Amino acid sequence: MTDNQIFTDFEVVEFVEEKQINLNKVLTGKNFYLINIWSSWCEPCKDESDKLLQLKNDTSVMMIGINYKDKKKNALNFLKLYGDPFEQIFVDKQGLIAINFGAYGVPETFLINNDNKVLKKYIGPLNDEDVYEIKKITKN
C-alpha cells in the first residue's frame, strides 16, 4: 500500500482466539488506525516499542498490531517486556497478511483514516519525527 491508496479488505486472524475476521470489521469507530507489523525476533521492533507506547494514549487512534512470523510465547514475552501498545493484535504466521498490506518486512507501520485511506506508510522502525508527524495528523 502506498500513500493515499484506499485499503482493500482482507481476512486477518486474531492473536488470542485465532478467529478469522475481516479487517474492515476491525476498522470501525475511530478516526484513525495505526497498523504496526512487528515480531519478537525483530531487533528494530524493540527500538520502536517506546514510540508506539507514546501514541497509545491518543483516543482518536486505534493501535493495531500484526504479529509477523512469530511464536505466540515469544510474542507474549515481548509484549510483557517492552509494553503492549495495541488495542487489537492479529497474527500473520505465513507473512500473507503483510503481503496484503503491501509490506516489505518488519517493522512497518501504516496510518489509515476512517475512509480506509493510507495516509502514511513508515518502512522500518518509527522515530521521534514519525511520532510527531502522526500526532500532528491525528490532531487535525
Added chain:
Amino acid sequence: MFMKSKKLLKIKILIILILTCSSFKNTAISSSFSEEQTVNITKNLRCLICQGQTIHESNSDFAESMKKYIKSELENGKTNDEVFSSLIEKYGQWIVYDPGISRNTLLLWALPLLLFLIGGVIIVRKILEKYE
C-alpha cells in the same frame, strides 16, 4: 458360485484401484499446473528487498512470503493477470519486470520509438541538406 463371487470381488478391487490411481493422477496434474503458474509469475516479479533478483530466484523472507501469497491466490482461483494487478496495486508497477502499457509507463514504452523517429528525421534532413 463361490468362484464366481471371488472373480466379481477381484473385478471390484481392480476398478477401485484404477479409480484411485486416476484420482491421484488428476491431483498431481492440477497441483503441478499451479506450481508452473507460480513459477511463471514469480519469474516476472522483482524481489524488492534483494539486488537484481526475481522473487523466483530469491530465498529472502519477503520472497518466500510472496511465493506463498501467489500460490494461495492461484488456489483461490485467481488468474495470472489478477495476481499481477493485485501485486501492482500493493507495491506499484516497479514490482513487475515487464511493465504493461499504462499512463505511468507510457513514456517508458514510447521513448525508444520517439528517439528512433527523431534520429530518422535528423538523418533524412542531413541527407537532404547534402544533396541540396
